[in-house]
Amino acid sequence: MSTVLISGASIAGPALAYWLGRYGFDVTVVEKADALRGGGYPIDIRGTALDVVERMGLLPDLLAAHVNTRQITFLHPDGSPITLIRPDALTGGVEGRDLEVRRGDLAQALYATVRDDVEFLFNDTITTLDDHADGVDVTFRSGTHRTFDLVIGADGLHSGVRALVFGREEQFHHYLGYCFAGFTMRNDFGLSHEGVIWNTPGRGAALYAVGENDNLHGFLNFARPEPPFDAFRDPAAQRDLVASVFADDGWEVPRMVAAMRTADDLFFDVVSQIHLPRWSAGRVALVGDAAHAPSFLTGQGSSLALVGACMLAGELAISPDHTSAFTAYEQATRPFVELNQALVTEGDATLFPNTAEALAQRNGALRDLTTLPADTGRPAHTARHLPTFTTP
Numbered sequence: 001m002s003t004v005l006i007s008g009a010s011i012a013g014p015a016l017a018y019w020l021g022r023y024g025f026d027v028t029v030v031e032k033a034d035a036l037r038g039g040g041y042p043i044d045i046r047g048t049a050l051d052v053v054e055r056m057g058l059l060p061d062l063l064a065a066h067v068n069t070r071q072i073t074f075l076h077p078d079g080s081p082i083t084l085i086r087p088d089a090l091t092g093g094v095e096g097r098d099l100e101v102r103r104g105d106l107a108q109a110l111y112a113t114v115r116d117d118v119e120f121l122f123n124d125t126i127t128t129l130d131d132h133a134d135g136v137d138v139t140f141r142s143g144t145h146r147t148f149d150l151v152i153g154a155d156g157l158h159s160g161v162r163a164l165v166f167g168r169e170e171q172f173h174h175y176l177g178y179c180f181a182g183f184t185m186r187n188d189f190g191l192s193h194e195g196v197i198w199n200t201p202g203r204g205a206a207l208y209a210v211g212e213n214d215n216l217h218g219f220l221n222f223a224r225p226e227p228p229f230d231a232f233r234d235p236a237a238q239r240d241l242v243a244s245v246f247a248d249d250g251w252e253v254p255r256m257v258a259a260m261r262t263a264d265d266l267f268f269d270v271v272s273q274i275h276l277p278r279w280s281a282g283r284v285a286l287v288g289d290a291a292h293a294p295s296f297l298t299g300q301g302s303s304l305a306l307v308g309a310c311m312l313a314g315e316l317a318i319s320p321d322h323t324s325a326f327t328a329y330e331q332a333t334r335p336f337v338e339l340n341q342a343l344v345t346e347g348d349a350t351l352f353p354n355t356a357e358a359l360a361q362r363n364g365a366l367r368d369l370t371t372l373p374a375d376t377g378r379p380a381h382t383a384r385h386l387p388t389f390t391t392p
């Protein structure tokens with residue numbers, strides 16, 4: 001039985017572990033956090049990814065966790081309403097079919113499918129990889145040494161496996177010109193199953209109440225010409241940066257900044273994509289954001305991760321060796337990924353226009369969106385048909 005080490009236990013990692021387990025691989029997952037990480041903004045599962053979760057038997061659980069956002073209200077800088085729309089009209093999704101679940105709920109559902117069959121090493125990371133003819137020798141931060149047949153990086157936008165095998169992230173990092181901070185805060189606004197988005201040129205703030213409970217998701221997004229790489233290693237610097245950018249803004253922004261300051265689940269990142277010339281080298285391959293992060297602006301990060309995990313495992317199951325499997329996985333998945341990455345380009349976020357003119361244009365377009373039917377999704381979402389992998 002082939003042994004596979006997967007780095008990262010969020011969306012791509014556990015999904016890949018599930019499929020590899022089904023095909024008879026012996027799987028270990030290493031995750032740098034102490035435990036499965038909850039939190040994060042609600043994410044969408046749509047198009048081909050719905051077929052993946054259906055085949056995994058997860059649809060009933062995910063339907064139960066479906067957030068069912070009723071409306072999104074857009075606001076002018078002074079807080080007055082512009083328009084109110086259905087979320088699917090904005091995302092190009094299909095009403096009644098696409099799923100929107102809290103990221104943590106999806107991660108938990110995926111983890112539940114594998115936690116009893118797969119070895120999880122929490123609070124650890126890979127520090128060295130030595131790829132040779134018979135396997136990959138791995139050293140962990142904990143000091144352990146082990147050898148696996150294959151190693152897969154499912155460790156996100158800032159993947160450690162990618163850095164070890166392909167080199168510095170900056171080479172593949174395609175910055176889209178924004179940074180964001182997401183965090184949980186008290187729902188003192190009377191919001192329920194709805195989102196409110198406030199914009200001023202170059203800055204946006206959103207309150208997102210996914211349920212009826214006392215908390216909601218706060219989200220602050222801002223344009224910045226260069227990515228603040230220095231702030232990544234320093235949570236205090238992240239909070240200072242966000243607070244200084246929004247210091248003079250009105251509406252509920254001051255309350256949000258105060259909540260961001262003390263939030264214990266702050267998630268700060270750049271809005272970026274990963275464009276890699278190859279997703280594998282030797283016995284190591286990448287999946288999900290590590291291989292091809294599309295950015296949250298596409299709304300497709302988790303869906304691409306789910307489809308990629310299913311494709312990679314399927315090709316490993318049916319191919320004669322890992323080299324042909326990695327090639328087949330990439331050939332079959334890359335066009336789908338690139339179509340979805342192309343849904344946004346630099347500085348072109350519909351949700352966060354950078355100039356007063358672009359904001360006015362966006363607001364006009366939003367008013368028209370309210371009348372659009374949402375019975376078909378964007379072609380990119382279903383551009384990959386999910387094959388059936390029949391093992392020899």
Ligand SMILES: Cc1cc2nc3c(=O)[nH]c(=O)nc-3n(C[C@H](O)[C@H](O)[C@H](O)COP(=O)(O)OP(=O)(O)OC[C@H]3O[C@@H](n4cnc5c(N)ncnc54)[C@H](O)[C@@H]3O)c2cc1C
Binds near residue numbers: 290
């Ligand atoms: C806690 C959390 C909150 C998030 N919130 C948002 C959000 O609000 N908006 C948004 O657009 N996207 C968010 N994301 C990213 C989103 O989940 C991904 O874009 C998408 O789902 C693709 O998933 P992925 O599994 O490929 O990567 P990710 O979801 O990024 O998962 C990568 C996993 O690898 C782990 N990891 C990272 N480096 C290492 C390492 N060196 N060794 C071992 N493990 C490592 C991470 O802890 C994480 O569990 C969040 C991710 C996490 C982990």
